[in-house]
Amino acid sequence: EGVGVQEYLALKLTVQEWADAAKAKLADKLPEGAKVHFVPATLRPETMYGQTCCFVSPGINYGIYEADKDKKEYFFLTDRAARNMAFQSVYNAGWGEFTKVAEISGSEVIGTKVSAPLSVYKDVYILPMESIKANKGTGVVTCVPSDSPDDYATTMDLLKKPDHYKIKREWIDKNILPIISTPSFEGNIAEHLVKKLKINSPKDVKQLAEAKEIAYKEGFYQGTMVYGDFKGQSVQDAKPLVRQQLVDAGEAFNYAE
Numbered sequence: 307e308g309v310g311v312q313e314y315l316a317l318k319l320t321v322q323e324w325a326d327a328a329k330a331k332l333a334d335k336l337p338e339g340a341k342v343h344f345v346p347a348t349l350r351p352e353t354m355y356g357q358t359c360c361f362v363s364p365g366i367n368y369g370i371y372e373a374d375k376d377k378k379e380y381f382f383l384t385d386r387a388a389r390n391m392a393f394q395s396v397y398n399a400g401w402g403e404f405t406k407v408a409e410i411s412g413s414e415v416i417g418t419k420v421s422a423p424l425s426v427y428k429d430v431y432i433l434p435m436e437s438i439k440a441n442k443g444t445g446v447v448t449c450v451p452s453d454s455p456d457d458y459a460t461t462m463d464l465l466k467k468p469d470h471y472k473i474k475r476e477w478i479d480k481n482i483l484p485i486i487s488t489p490s491f492e493g494n495i496a497e498h499l500v501k502k503l504k505i506n507s508p509k510d511v512k513q514l515a516e517a518k519e520i521a522y523k524e525g526f527y528q529g530t531m532v533y534g535d536f537k538g539q540s541v542q543d544a545k546p547l548v549r550q551q552l553v554d555a556g557e558a559f560n561y562a563e
């Protein structure tokens with residue numbers, strides 16, 4: 307890891323209905339009327355219109371933390387991210403006092419239905435992504451298959467083998483919305499790059515790293531928004547505006563590590 311600070315935007319994807327395994331496990335852990343938010347960390351707030359699902363790692367143990375006792379708000383994230391947030395005033399409790407109320411593995415929350423702020427899809431599902439790293443961000447990644455090659459490759463893999471992953475195909479089978487256009491690609495840059503670099507699965511990590519680099523640079527320096535409130539504006543201009551909109555709406559907050 308480098309010495310630089312990564313400034314993420316942390317989103318709140320609110321649980322609408324827990325998967326059965328999670329429901330059983332959390333029954334006596336949360337108060338009546340609790341609002342639990344899955345909290346993905348992103349560097350691309352301007353793409354949030356295109357969220358199609360939200361990923362957790364089936365092999366990571368997560369925590370549910372009390373973010374606001376009065377409002378009964380809770381965050382779902384890694385213990386590591388919670389420790390960092392405990393000193394960033396992102397929740398309504400004392401400095402350093404971010405209380406864990408439950409422990410649950412990623413595999414137990416697969417199939418949970420959550421709302422996704424700004425997305426054209428009002429509700430999306432929690433799905434597995436094996437390449438999520440436990441030591442980065444919150445360990446939760448929102449899926450934008452139009453602009454993230456990793457998200458696109460995992461989406462294709464899940465669509466190919468829903469039974470293997472014990473998911474319902476309709477949880478992931480959604481149209482991919484073009485959000486950003488660049489000189490070389492008219493939207494959906496991730497799909498173009500995955501095909502061009504002959505990426506067959508999320509295990510093609512070398513090509514995916516290359517695709518991620520190209521998509522990020524093209525999108526940021528040469529991209530124009532083709533969807534949303536800032537349609538027609540450059541990505542560089544739109545990015546802080548979308549970020550601020552989400553923060554002002556109480557649907558996201560800044561998180562650094």
Ligand code: A2H
Pocket residue numbers: 312347348349350353437438439440441442443444445446447448449450453454455457518522
């Ligand atoms: B990004 P950096 Cl549209 N493990 O958000 C693996 N990947 C993680 C992660 C973790 N623990 N935590 C965050 N990420 C992803 C959107 C997006 C992202 C788009 C395009 C590219 C992109 C939607 N997914 O990231 O290593 C998150 O996915 C490529 C740079 O800290 C987050 O932003 O630079 C990004 O990786 C953070 O990566």
